[in-house]
Amino acid sequence: MEKLYSDEELLMISGIQHYYYCKRQWFLIHVEQLWEDNIYTVRGDVLHEKVDNPFILESRKDRFISRSVPIVSYSLGFYGVSDAVEFMVDSEGYYIESKKNYFKVIPVEYKSGKPKKDNCDAVQLCTQAMCLEEMLDIKINHGFLYYGKTRHRQRIELDLTLREEVLELSKAMHQIINNDRIIQPDYCKKCERCSLKNLCIPKTKTHYKSVKNYIKAKLNDKEDLYA
Numbered sequence: 300m301e302k303l304y305s306d307e308e309l310l311m312i313s314g315i316q317h318y319y320y321c322k323r324q325w326f327l328i329h330v331e332q333l334w335e336d337n338i339y340t341v342r343g344d345v346l347h348e349k350v351d352n353p354f355i356l357e358s359r360k361d362r363f364i365s366r367s368v369p370i371v372s373y374s375l376g377f378y379g380v381s382d383a384v385e386f387m388v389d390s391e392g393y394y395i396e397s398k399k400n401y402f403k404v405i406p407v408e409y410k411s412g413k414p415k416k417d418n419c420d421a422v423q424l425c426t427q428a429m430c431l432e433e434m435l436d437i438k439i440n441h442g443f444l445y446y447g448k449t450r451h452r453q454r455i456e457l458d459l460t461l462r463e464e465v466l467e468l469s470k471a472m473h474q475i476i477n478n479d480r481i482i483q484p485d486y487c488k489k490c491e492r493c494s495l496k497n498l499c500i501p502k503t504k505t506h507y508k509s510v511k512n513y514i515k516a517k518l519n520d521k522e523d524l525y526a
């Protein structure tokens with residue numbers, strides 16, 4: 300795989316969820332470094348706390364599971380942590396010296412809610428799989444999405460269409476960063492559930508070029524009051 304991005308250019312895989320929900324939300328969190336919790340984010344965190352324990356290593360006869368696996372792809376420009384990776388004994392799989400055996404590698408992503416209408420969970424899972432493929436020089440055909448609300452795990456085939464979506468997304472997200480573009484708010488129904496509503500102020504008519512500028516402007520207003 301061709302290395303297209305440097306360490307400094309890598310974007311967080313978790314940002315894909317935000318980008319799908321709203322480009323502005325992704326921009327505020329991952330470029331402007333702003334974050335505020337609400338009930339939906341807290342619910343997700345609780346589920347992840349149970350999963351993100353790097354010391355948990357479940358082992359059964361024909362498989363073992365690694366939790367919170369760090370992953371990276373320099374051809375996609377993404378890095379992050381996979382919730383869990385299952386290793387199933389498979390004679391055509393990836394050889395693991397410490398286990399003296401070959402394993403099929405299957406990424407698993409946990410979500411607190413239920414399956415969504417859009418493709419963002421599958422795209423995130425596919426990105427994780429593509430990272431693992433690059434790191435281990437293997438091919439991964441499928442992964443699983445586990446939904447906390449329905450307590451059901453859904454098998455996702457990592458086909459060409461999904462992979463192309465990941466590539467397009469990577470290109471678009473990096474282009475925004477490279478072009479120094481500011482993503483402006485666009486008020487819609489989703490804003491009411493958004494944890495960043497108070498920081499984004501999507502209904503304001505004056506759109507500042509950056510959130511930093513907005514905060515600076517507000518601070519200047521306050522200073523004027525005390526002048």
Ligand code: SF4
Pocket residue numbers: 320321322323324325327483484485486487489490491493494495496499500501
């Ligand atoms: S408040 Fe609305 S426009 Fe602003 S980040 Fe959230 S969803 Fe996006």
